[in-house]
Amino acid sequence: MGKFIGKRLLQLVFVLFAVSFMTFALMYIAPGDPAERKLTAQGEAIDPEVLEAEREKMGLNQPFVVRYFSWLGGVCTGNLGNSYVDNRPVITKLAEGMTYTVPLALSALAVALAISLPLGILSAVYRNSVLDVIVQIFSFIGNALPNFLIAVLLIFFFCIQNSVLPVIANNSFIGLILPTLSLAIPMCGRFIKQFRGEVIEQLEKTYITGLRVRGVKEKKIIFGNVLHNSSAAIITITGLAIGTLMGGSVVIESIFRWPGVGKLVMDAITARDYPVIQGFVLVMAVIYVLINLATDILYRVIDPRIDYEK
Amino acid sequence: MADEILRVEDLSVSYGKGNMISGVNFTVTKGEIVCFLGESGCGKSTLLKAIMNIPELETVITKGKIIFEGKDITSYSDKEIRSMAGKNIGMVLQHLGGAFNPLRTFEAQFKEALYSHDMEYDFEKVKETFAQLNLPDAERIIKSRPYEMSGGMIQRIAIAMTMILGPELLLCDEPTSALDVTTQKMAMEQLMNIRELLNTTILLVTHNPGIPSMMADKVGVMYAGHLVEYGKTHQVLHSPAHPYTKALIGAIPTFDFKLPKGLEGQPPLNGADMEKCAFSERCPICKEGHCICGNNPYTLKEVCKDHCATCFKRD
Ligand SMILES: Nc1ncnc2c1ncn2[C@@H]1O[C@H](COP(=O)(O)OP(=O)(O)O)[C@@H](O)[C@H]1O
Ligand SMILES: [Mg+2]
Numbered sequence: 001m002g003k004f005i006g007k008r009l010l011q012l013v014f015v016l017f018a019v020s021f022m023t024f025a026l027m028y029i030a031p032g033d034p035a036e037r038k039l040t041a042q043g044e045a046i047d048p049e050v051l052e053a054e055r056e057k058m059g060l061n062q063p064f065v066v067r068y069f070s071w072l073g074g075v076c077t078g079n080l081g082n083s084y085v086d087n088r089p090v091i092t093k094l095a096e097g098m099t100y101t102v103p104l105a106l107s108a109l110a111v112a113l114a115i116s117l118p119l120g121i122l123s124a125v126y127r128n129s130v131l132d133v134i135v136q137i138f139s140f141i142g143n144a145l146p147n148f149l150i151a152v153l154l155i156f157f158f159c160i161q162n163s164v165l166p167v168i169a170n171n172s173f174i175g176l177i178l179p180t181l182s183l184a185i186p187m188c189g190r191f192i193k194q195f196r197g198e199v200i201e202q203l204e205k206t207y208i209t210g211l212r213v214r215g216v217k218e219k220k221i222i223f224g225n226v227l228h229n230s231s232a233a234i235i236t237i238t239g240l241a242i243g244t245l246m247g248g249s250v251v252i253e254s255i256f257r258w259p260g261v262g263k264l265v266m267d268a269i270t271a272r273d274y275p276v277i278q279g280f281v282l283v284m285a286v287i288y289v290l291i292n293l294a295t296d297i298l299y300r301v302i303d304p305r306i307d308y309e310k
Numbered sequence: 311m312a313d314e315i316l317r318v319e320d321l322s323v324s325y326g327k328g329n330m331i332s333g334v335n336f337t338v339t340k341g342e343i344v345c346f347l348g349e350s351g352c353g354k355s356t357l358l359k360a361i362m363n364i365p366e367l368e369t370v371i372t373k374g375k376i377i378f379e380g381k382d383i384t385s386y387s388d389k390e391i392r393s394m395a396g397k398n399i400g401m402v403l404q405h406l407g408g409a410f411n412p413l414r415t416f417e418a419q420f421k422e423a424l425y426s427h428d429m430e431y432d433f434e435k436v437k438e439t440f441a442q443l444n445l446p447d448a449e450r451i452i453k454s455r456p457y458e459m460s461g462g463m464i465q466r467i468a469i470a471m472t473m474i475l476g477p478e479l480l481l482c483d484e485p486t487s488a489l490d491v492t493t494q495k496m497a498m499e500q501l502m503n504i505r506e507l508l509n510t511t512i513l514l515v516t517h518n519p520g521i522p523s524m525m526a527d528k529v530g531v532m533y534a535g536h537l538v539e540y541g542k543t544h545q546v547l548h549s550p551a552h553p554y555t556k557a558l559i560g561a562i563p564t565f566d567f568k569l570p571k572g573l574e575g576q577p578p579l580n581g582a583d584m585e586k587c588a589f590s591e592r593c594p595i596c597k598e599g600h601c602i603c604g605n606n607p608y609t610l611k612e613v614c615k616d617h618c619a620t621c622f623k624r625d
Contacts, residue, residue, distance in 0.1 A: 206408035209366040210468075213403060214423040214475065215396030224422055225411045303413055305457050 001300060008293050019285040020075060023278050024068050030274060035060055041084035041271050080279035085271050090279035094261060101253075101260030105245035107176055108183035113238065116188045120195025125222060127200060135192060142189025148251045151182040155255075167256065179256045183249055187241060194237050198230040205229075232302040239295030243288045315340040315511050316361070316479060321374035322582070323353075323360040329372055330356045331535040332582035333608050338528070340478075341509040343501070345522040345543075347558065348532035351579045354515040355404050357532070358481040361513070362401050363391055378479065397427045400477030402469055402485040404515075409468040410456040416467060417452045423475060439470040442503065444496045461488040469497060473504055480504075480512045487517065494518065498525055523547055531555045533589055535582025536608050541617030551613045551622035554589050587621065595623070 027034060035054040039046055055061055059070065074081065080090035119139075123132040158165040158178065165178055202208075203226055211221050246261075253262040261280060268276035300306060316338040322329045331353040338344055346354045359367040361376055365388060375382050378399070383391065395401075403409055410419055421431045437448040443466040445451060456464055465488045472480065482501070486494040502525050504510050514526070522529050522543055529546040531539040531554065539552040550556045578588050587607035590596045596603065602623060610618040 206405065207411045209408040210403060210410055211423075212364050212366045212392070213362065213395055213401045214471065215392060215394070215426055216423055217426040220422050220426060224418070225414065229411065229413050304455070305412070 001297075004300065005293075005297065008296065012289055012293065015289055016286065020072055020282060021068070023281050023285075024071055026278055026281070027274055028064070033060070034058060034274065037272055037274060038084045041273055075282065080282065081275035083268075083276050084273045085268075085276075090275050093264060093276060094279055094283055097259065097261035097264040100258055101246065101262065104176060104179055104183070104253075104258060104260060105242070107180045108187065109238070109242060109245060111180055111184040112187040112191055112241070115184070116191035116195055117234075119188075120192045121199055121222070121227070123192070124196045124199035124203065127196075136196075139189045139192040139196075142185050143193065144189070145186060147182050147186050147249065148255060150185050151178070151252055151255045154178050154181055175256070175258075179249075179252050179258050182252050182255075183245065191237065191241070195230075195234060198233045198237075199226055202226040202230045228302070232299045235298050235302075236295050239291050243291045246287050246291075247284050313340045314338070315379060316513075317375075317377040318361070319375040319377065321357075321360065321376065322372045323356055324370050324372050324581075325356075325368050326370060328581035328583050329535065330581055331360070331532075332373075334374070334537045335610055336530060336537060336540050338511055338513070340511055341505060342527040343505060343512045343514060343525050344528045344530060345526035346513065346515045346530045346532060347522065349577050352532040352577060353535040353582065354532055355483050356535075357537075358401065358483050358513060358515060361479075361481060362395065362399055364388075364395055396423060396472075396475045396477065398477055399479045399481065400472040400475055401481040402465075402472050402483060404483035404487070406461055406464050406468070406488065409464055409471075412456045415453055415455055420452070420471060420474070423471060427475060429475070435474060436470065439473055439500075440467075442496070442500045443470055444493045445470070462490070462493065465489060466493070466497065469500070473500070476508060476510075478511060480510050482512060482514045484515050484517060501525070531558065534578050534584070536588065536620065537610070538589070538621070539619040540610065541613070541619075545614070545617040551617070551619035553593050553595050553621065555619070557594070589621075 030037070032040075033051075033055070035051055035058055036046060038058070039051065039054060044050070059067060062070075071081075078091055080094070082089055083093060119135050123129075123135040126132055155167055155178065159167045166172075166175055167178070207225070208221065211225060216225075250262040250266045252258070253260045254266055257263070265277060265280045267273070268280070314337055318334055318336050321334040322332040324330055334357060336344075346357065348354055356369060360369045360371055361378075363369060363371065363376070363383070371384050374384070376384050378394075383394070386394075410416070420436060424431050433448075433452070436452060440446075440448040440451065445463065445466050451459070451463070451467065459467070465485065469482075469485055472482075480501075485501075486497050489497060498521060501512055501514070505512060514521070516522070526543045528541060529539075529543050530537050531546065531550075531552065533554050539546055539550065539555045546555065547559060550559045577592075578584070582588075587593070587603045590601070590603055590607075593601075595601065602621065604621070608620055610620055611622075612618045613622055
C-alpha cells in the first residue's frame with residue numbers, strides 16, 4: 001500500500017506538470033496577443049504605445065520557456081495571475097467561487113446519496129418487484145432529463161405557481177434548495193442505476209450460497225457482505241461525481257445566479273478573461289487527480305486483492 | 311423408528327426442467343455415516359442440495375418427501391428452511407468458490423455465522439478444530455482473507471466452519487477433493503470424531519474409493535439420477551447386488567479410478583425421467599442377452615435385511 005501511494009504521488013507530479021504545461025499553452029494557442037486581449041477585456045481602445053507597454057509589463061517579450069517557468073513559479077506559490085477584467089488575483093476569485101460551489105456540491109451530493117443508496121439497494125434486493133419497477137422508471141426519467149430542464153420545472157412549480165421558494169437567493173440556505181435539487185435529481189437517476197447494478201452483481205456471486213448454507217441472517221448478508229463488497233465500486237462512482245460537481249454546474253449556477261466557480265468560468269469565457277480560465281482548468285485538474293487518488297486508496301482498503309495479485 | 315433422523319421418500323428433484331434425480335428412497339439412523347458413490351453427474355450433489363433445499367442451490371423438489379427428525383421439511387417455508395440451515399443441517403459445498411466471501415477475514419465470517427445462530431465465538435474452539443484438520447497457526451489464518459489461501463486450506467476451513475456450528479445432520483459434498491492424502495485422512499478422522507462426540511449424522515459424497523470401507527455405516531450407489539443400491543457398508547462393498555455396483559466395486563481395489571471391463575461407455579446425463587433402466591445399455595447382463603430388467607427397474611427391492619437394490623440376480 002505504501003509503495004502504491006508513493007508511486008501514485010510520483011505519477012501525480014507528472015500529471016500536474018503536463019496539465020500546467022497544457023494550461024499555459026492555452027494562452028499561447030488562443031487567438032490574438034495576450035496584451036491585446038487584456039486591453040480588450042478591460043474595454044480600452046487599442047493604442048500601439050499602450051499595447052507595447054503592456055506587452056513589456058506582462059513579460060511577453062521574453063522567450064516561451066522563460067515565460068512558462070516564471071508562470072509555473074507563480075503557480076507553485078499560489079499566484080495564478082490577475083483577472084483581466086477587474087485585476088483581482090485569480091486565486092482569490094476562485095476561492096470565493098468555491099465558497100459557493102462547495103456547499104452546493106456537497107448538499108447536492110448528500111441529497112443524491114441519501115435518496116440513491118437506500119433506493120438502489122432496495123431495488124436490487126427486491127429486484128423485479130413493484131418497488132424495483134417504480135424506482136427504475138424514476139431513475140430512468142431522472143437520468144434522461146437534463147438538469148436545466150429540471151431547474152426550469154422546479155422554478156415553475158415552486159416559484160411561479162406557488163411562490164414558496166425564491167428563484168434567486170444568494171447566500172441563503174433557502175436559496176440553496178432549488179439548485180441542490182436540480183443537480184441532485186439527475187444524479188440520483190445515474191446513482192440508483194449504478195448502485196443497483198453493483199449490488200445485484202454481488203448478490204449473484206457464488207459466495208452468497210455459502211453464507212446461506214451456514215444460515216447467515218439476511219441483514220448480515222446484505223450489510224456485512226453485499227454492501228461491504230460493493231462499497232469499493234460505490235466509492236469510485238461517488239468520487240467521480242464529486243469531481244464533476246466541484247467544477248460547478250455552469251448552467252445551474254447561471255440559472256439561479258449562484259456565484260460559484262461554474263458561473264465564474266462562464267463569465268470569464270464571455271469576457272475572454274484568460275487567466276481565470278487558466279486558473280480554473282488548473283485547479284480542477286488538481287482536484288480531479290486528488291479525488292481519484294483518494295478513491296483508489298479507499299478501493300484498495302476494501303478490496304486488497306489488487307495489491308495481493310501483483 | 312425412534313432414532314431415525316432422516317427419511318427420504320420417493321424424492322424427485324429438478325433444476326427447473328426435467329428431473330435430475332427421481333424416485334430416491336432411503337433412511338438414515340441418528341449418528342450414522344452414509345457414503346454416496348457414483349460417476350460424475352449421477353446426481354449425488356443434487357441429492358445433498360435437495361436435502362438442504364435453500365433457494366440459492368436451485369433445486370426444486372418435484373415429488374416426494376424429506377422427513378428430518380420426524381418433520382416433513384419439504385413443506386417448510388423458505389424462512390423455516392433458512393433458519394435450519396447451518397444450525398440443524400450443515401453442508402460443505404462441493405465448489406469452493408462458493409464457500410466464503412473473498413474480501414472478508416475468516417474471523418468476521420466465523421463470527422457472523424455463529425452470531426446468526428445466537429452462538430458464541432470462541433477462538434480456542436476454532437483453534438482446536440483447525441489443529442485437528444491439520445491447519446496450524448490458527449491466529450494467522452483467522453485474520454486472513456480467502457484469496458490469500460490455497461484451495462486445500464479453504465476446504466478445511468469450510469469443514470471447520472460447518473462443524474463449529476454443530477448441526478445434527480452434516481452433508482459433505484466431496485469435502486476432501488482438494489486435499490492431499492494425509493490431510494484427507496485427518497479430515498475423515500475428524501468427521502468420525504465429531505460423530506463420536508456429538509452423535510452427528512453425516513452424509514458424505516466422495517470419489518475416494520477407500521473412504522466408505524474406512525468410515526461408512528451405509529453406502530448408497532447412484533446411477534443416472536437413481537439410487538440403485540443402498541445398504542450396510544460391508545454388504546454393499548463385499549456382496550454387491552446391482553450389476554452397476556458390482557462393476558463399480560470391481561474398480562476399487564485398483565485405486566486407479568478406471569472402470570473395469572464390461573462397463574464401457576458413458577452414463578446417460580439427460581436426466582432421470584427414463585422408462586427403461588438407464589444402465590441397460592452398459593449392463594453386462596443385458597449385453598449377454600440374459601436381461602433381468604423387470605417392470606419396475608427403479609424400485610428398490612430387498613436383497614436381505616438392511617440391503618436393497620433396484621435390480622439383482624437371485625442366486
Ligand atoms: N444448478 C444446476 N442447474 C441445472 N442443472 C444442474 C445444476 N447442477 C447440476 N445439474 C445437472 O444435474 C445433473 C446431476 O449433477 P450433480 O448432482 O452435480 O452430479 P454429481 O454430484 O453426482 O457429479 C448433471 O446432469 C448436472 O449437469
Ligand atoms: Mg457433485
